Amino acid sequence: MxxxxxxxxxxxxxxxxxxxxxxxxxxxxxxxxxxxxxxxxxxxxxxxxxxxxxxxxxxxxxxxxxxxxxxxxxxxxxxxxxxxxxxxxxxxxxxxxxxxxxxxxxxxxxxxxxxxxxxxxxxxxxxxxxxxxxxxxxxxxxxxxxxxxxxxxxxxxxxxxxxxxxxxxxxxxxxxxxxxxxxxxxxxxxxxxxxxxxxxxxPPAPQLLVAGAGNDVIPLVKMAALLGWHTIVVDGRPGYATAARFPEATQVLMARPAQALSQLQTDQYTAAVLMTHNYNYDLALLAQLLPLPLAYIGVLGPVKKLQRMLDELAENNISITRQQRARIHGPAGLDLGAETAEEIALSVISEIKSVLSATAATSLREKTTAIHSREQQVILQQHL
Structure with missing residues (x-):
């Protein structure tokens, strides 16, 4: 796109x-x-x-x-x-x-x-x-x-x-x-x-919703914008959620979790990443994201954090279907040995791209078939 x-x-x-x-x-x-x-x-x-x-x-x-x-x-x-x-x-x-x-x-x-x-x-x-x-x-x-x-x-x-x-x-x-x-x-x-x-x-351009406006979000937004993705940054802190900090973002919202999604249009081509480093903010937003038909929900941080969030949602009678659970990726990202904010952004962007393309994120040298599908090379015919 x-x-x-x-x-x-x-x-x-x-x-x-x-x-x-x-x-x-x-x-x-x-x-x-x-x-x-x-x-x-x-x-x-x-x-x-x-x-x-x-x-x-x-x-x-x-x-x-x-x-x-x-x-x-x-x-x-x-x-x-x-x-x-x-x-x-x-x-x-x-x-x-x-x-x-x-x-x-x-x-x-x-x-x-x-x-x-x-x-x-x-x-x-x-x-x-x-x-x-x-x-x-x-x-x-x-x-x-x-x-x-x-x-x-x-x-x-x-x-x-x-x-x-x-x-x-x-x-x-x-x-x-x-x-x-x-x-x-x-x-x-x-x-x-x-x-x-x-x-x-x-298909429409992928849309990336990032919860969090810390410094580690900046390279993530830059990489997404480079790919042509429409990026939305949401954070409850007025000093962080500013257009000046995220000039490449399509939209920057200063909002609480309960207000954020009412201002957005999400669809099956939307991915969300929770990286506010505020447990309660991420938890509240995750509860709102679950019913939506998102392609991907990433939760930054250790697996214990995600499990704690899922347990708390269950305690509050918020059920999670098998399909919803399959869309949640935590820890978010591919195993690239990432440490810096830029490397973590690459890891997360790569995983989202893999999910949106419905492909396995493996080395191309491991493929035994053509890199691109050959289905389009077959010419169909119709007599008029």
């Missing part, structure tokens, strides 16, 4: 200067690649890049092609093949043993449904959304419509698909992607042009 937010911000900065832009999107990958389908990068005519479509090996060549796209105002599909000697001569040198298809599309500022306008629709709401990119995969000179549809969780849809039959099919698949929280690539076969879409499910 941070990538999309940065792209929208850079786009409007370019618009204010009258600078043309193009959007590059990874639409399909065969084999291994640094970035997966859906990754985006905004290119300006003066060479500014926002976002990324690779680890740096494709950006230079993509910039040159994007400048041609801006000049001609016509989308272009570009394919990079690591096994192609011509790519090696160009200096691309992917080294990923994969084939990467990139769609470059000019962004027309006069079009209210241009690609960046659709990205803006996604980031303007804290809710999941689906974005569809339409292209012709096996014919580079075939029609390349580009970003064509956005569907938000409230059912609001914007599209620019001229063919009604194709529009109906893509819209149906977009609703399926939103409900199943899945992304996929699909080709629609017809007697005319055979179009392929990449349908991306895009």
């Amino acid at each position: 941070k990538e999309l937010e940065d792209i929208v911000k850079s786009y409007y900065a370019a618009c204010r200067q009258g600078i043309k832009t193009a959007l590059a999107t990874v639409v399909h990958v065969e084999g291994s690649a640094y970035r997966q389908p859906g990754a985006k990068m905004l290119v300006t005519e003066n060479g500014t890049l926002t976002g990324a479509i690779s680890g740096g090996c494709l950006e230079g060549d993509a910039l040159r092609k994007a400048q041609l796209v801006m000049m001609q105002q016509q989308p272009m599909l570009v394919t990079y093949d690591t096994n192609d000697e011509d790519d090696a001569k160009l200096g691309v040198g992917l080294g990923c043993n994969g084939i990467i298809h990139i769609l470059l599309e000019p962004v027309n500022t006069e079009d209210p449904l241009n690609a960046v306008a659709m990205l803006e629709e996604i980031i303007s709401h804290r809710a999941p959304a689906v974005l569809v990119t339409l292209f012709t995969l096996h014919r580079r000179k075939g029609p390349q419509p580009g970003t064509c549809l956005v569907l938000t969780a409230n059912g609001k849809m914007h599209h620019c698909i001229p063919d009604q039959q194709l529009q109906n099919a893509i819209a149906t698949d977009a609703h399926h992607a939103l409900q199943s929280r899945s992304s996929f690539t699909k080709t629609y076969l017809s007697t005319g042009n055979d179009y392929t879409t990449h349908t991306s499910y895009i």
Whole structure:
């Protein structure tokens, strides 16, 4: 989500200067690649890049092609093949043993449904959304419509698909992607042009609620902000809960536990960390957090502290279900040997990221499968 937010911000900065832009999107990958389908990068005519479509090996060549796209105002599909000697001569040198298809599309500022306008629709709401990119995969000179549809969780849809039959099919698949929280690539076969879409499910940015405004919270908020997470700092001490101490935070609240949550909107993409170093404050807030559908609740400190809190909640007739208990992590963080505030912040952020991604936090060298899921590489087909 941070990538999309940065792209929208850079786009409007370019618009204010009258600078043309193009959007590059990874639409399909065969084999291994640094970035997966859906990754985006905004290119300006003066060479500014926002976002990324690779680890740096494709950006230079993509910039040159994007400048041609801006000049001609016509989308272009570009394919990079690591096994192609011509790519090696160009200096691309992917080294990923994969084939990467990139769609470059000019962004027309006069079009209210241009690609960046659709990205803006996604980031303007804290809710999941689906974005569809339409292209012709096996014919580079075939029609390349580009970003064509956005569907938000409230059912609001914007599209620019001229063919009604194709529009109906893509819209149906977009609703399926939103409900199943899945992304996929699909080709629609017809007697005319055979179009392929990449349908991306895009969850909202993670939201991090930190109870506590001590010095050890500062690096945690900085790391979360660097990742593009929306961070909220809550503390009952007026001298600590200030925007000056946490300039990277989305929101800073000076509130008691009973008042804090009434001012916030939490969801399944929200993680909370209790680190006030005030036992009673943490306990009171934990009691309020338990019924909420949070993805993660971290309790800083020894396991004995957490057990004491759970025992006191039980004594006060606050029952904890198995699902609620599974969301509580105490001591919070991964075992990284952390000692300093910065190292502890890294440990906690890493555990939260693992939970949000539903992955096991293990060394990549221990994996026996591909780093990224290959499900999106399978192209589904539908006859219209």
